[in-house]
Amino acid sequence: MTKISDFWLEFRRNKAGVVGLVLILIFVFIAVLAPFISPYNPSTRNPNLFLSHPTLAHIFGTNEIGQDLFSLDMYGARIPLEVGLIAAAITVFLGLVIGLLSGYFGGVVDEVLMRITDFFIIIPVLIFMIIIAAFVGSSLINVILVIALLSWAPTARVVRSMVISLREWPFVEVAKANNAGSSYIIFRHIMPNVIPVVFGTAMLAVANSIFAQASLVFLGVGDVSDISWGSIMHFAFISGAVSVGDWWYIVPPGIFIILLILSFVMIGYSLEEIFNPRLRKV
Amino acid sequence: MTIIEIKNLTVNYKTNKGYVSALDNISLEIERGTVTGLVGESGSGKTTLGLALLRILPPAATIKSGEIIVDGVDILKLKEDEMVDLRGKKISMVFQGAMNYLNPLINIEEQVAEPLIIHENITKKEAIRIARDKLALVGLDENVWRRYPHELSGGMRQRVVIAMAIVTSPDILIADEPTTALDVLTQARIIKLIKSLQKEFNLTTIIISHDLPMVSEIADDIIVMYGGKICEIGRNEEILANAKHPYTKGLLASIPDPKTPKEIVGIPGEPISLLNPPSGCRFYSRCPSARETCKTYEYERYTVGDGHVVLCNLYEGSEDECC
């Protein structure tokens, strides 16, 4: 218990991190409770209100098929969060596994895995995503997988460095001198010390994933039939609303995306700050 | 003649859990041309004191009160640009582990010349000439002058750092743990070097260290610190033969001497946290002679011999007995 309350005290000190956490909680709240708190059912169309300006009844106006944009924006929070979190989970998992194997076993395993990692770090991610998405189709699952596939590399590198340093520490040597096997050392000694640091990277991975999904959908490469901020912005363009200057269609979802990404980034930096100096004492 | 006088110096470090009392109401005097050993363990405040003398404390540190009078001038009242004049010129410091932080991209003679170029209005050529002089003085000949730090051994790099510190012919030299990370023979040579430089230039030298034996080989006076406070001040021989403070006695009793087979006894317990420290004597929890009154002891000084001062409750009233 000492550890968790200690951690919370540290976390609270970083104001940016706290702001980020609050924002994320607000977005999650909205996303989860959208069906209950949105003023309209998003699929309800009012054909008389075609691309209407903001009024009290429709705070963000309506889109080209008469749906309330405010409600759409609320529902639009769901997919970014879903994609962000799932893609990040896969990213971190892949990064952890590859970084652990590479760092602990070294030798040929390390060389091979690192060359593969290098490749994924170098390629221009967004372009590649577009190309692959164009090939495998743009369903939600595919989008998640593509994002994860192209994001794990930096995490793997970070994990690998830490593992290489950790495996030389005396407490690992003592375990070896007591007949500890590789899996014991990896799970008992190395992973618990690597995971806290990976949390920081994980938050950044979420931020990246949200951005990637929004970009893909905005460009029309991802599936635009599900409501997400990216898809709203996509239609804002296509429907011509932007050309006539109806900024209330495209700006709010854009701002929400930026806010959500920033929140994760701020938490990520905050976590890194907390865990990195400790690491030197580790 | 006193060259450094510190009066009631208090330095605190701010942390997120409160303040750490690194130095509490420290007062001391240092005579010109002497070697003073500032001895203490971790948390004693000795390094903070060294940094305060140069006014290069880290941002988290605040000098709450006190005066540091160097050659008649209270340096705490100086403006920063006046202080810059002093630093590296009148007062020089050899930092702990400095030998590992030499600039890898600049050759030795240029690095040693740098303080001169900063402080004096001379040409680079002249500065290098003086630098070479000083390098020779510390035992590094022309083979070394144009080399780079990574080409030199640890001992040689430490000599370079010392040369850098004396190149401006300072009045005061502070050396913080000048022998850590060096092998035993090199340590002995560096200490010998410091002593010879001190003698030749009448350099007021302050050696900060946890290694009492090492310091005692060349120090004229010894100041013992514990927990941000001074325990005892006295001449070298007096402290070694006649230590009064229980901490000093404990320290002396814990040092093994290879030539004399005696039992060594450590001081029990561990140093207390200086975070929001308790009142009274900071050595109380580990002191074999502790009394109830020690908990409210205000660190009065008691003179127990010629130039021998102890800050310990046990010696209250002993002034009548001495001298």
Place this chain on the structure above:
Amino acid sequence: MNVVEAKEIRKYFPVKESIFNRKVRVVKALDGVDLNIEKGQISSLVGETGSGKTTLGRILVGLVEPTAGSIKIEGVDITSISRKQLKEIRKRTQIIFQDPFSSLNPRMKVKDTIEEPLKLNHIDFDQEKIFRIMQAVDLKPPEDFLNRYPHELSGGQKQRVAIARALVMSPDFIVADEPVSMLDVSIRANFLNLIRRLNAEYNVSLLMITHDVSIASYIGKEISILYLGKIVERGETKEVINNPLHPYTRALMDAIPTLGKKEKEIEIKGEIPNPINIPPGCRFNPRCPVAMEICKEVEPVLKEVGKGHFVSCHLYK
């Protein structure tokens, strides 16, 4: 019987040169070291950086394989046994490292750290045993410390946990690699006395590795001086300290700081060379104030010169 009998230990580390360079250079960390430790004896090994002392410690507990040589732990040659047998021997040897900070897993409680060797070796134990060990290393009261994490302990307390962990398997032999160098001076004596006590109580043999002759003189019955991978002098501690024969040992004795103002003459020139460039002949010859012609060409051998007093130097026939 000797608990440890090491003969002709060599450890060479190849230095990675470029793939175009045929010649492979080696760092000869240890180049023919013998070491015997009797049951229940404390033996000191004095060496400075580059002497190979840490490598030797690791080799003796089976963490590092020697390039050549044999090591018998209680009569069993660990360099030529199966992995299964090695696992058995490992139960009888333990090691304590220098840095208390990095000796404990920051994510493991004191309890888990101390119990680890027992769990790894599938040995049953009860809470009582753990308590007793903690009492023995002065972690009192044990209940107070069991559930703490390393960051809640002081340096000295961390090192006590490391010692407790080493004792919990009731080993026959412990290697202590600079166990007090990173502790405050005033508490080192506590640890040295503790180690002496544990040695007497548990009859466990100890190899005390240190660069500090004062520490070695206080705690070992026998002392060996290691220089650049070879033992240059060995003997009963009192004898070697008071009557050092090898010029290096003599220089060390003269150089160690002792209380009191003094002037010292240091005759030894230069610094310890890089182990990658070991001088030919006697390793110490370039720095030796009394080097002779033969010293530059022929390596001396460790010979018994006094009773139990061995030295490796051409000065002595």
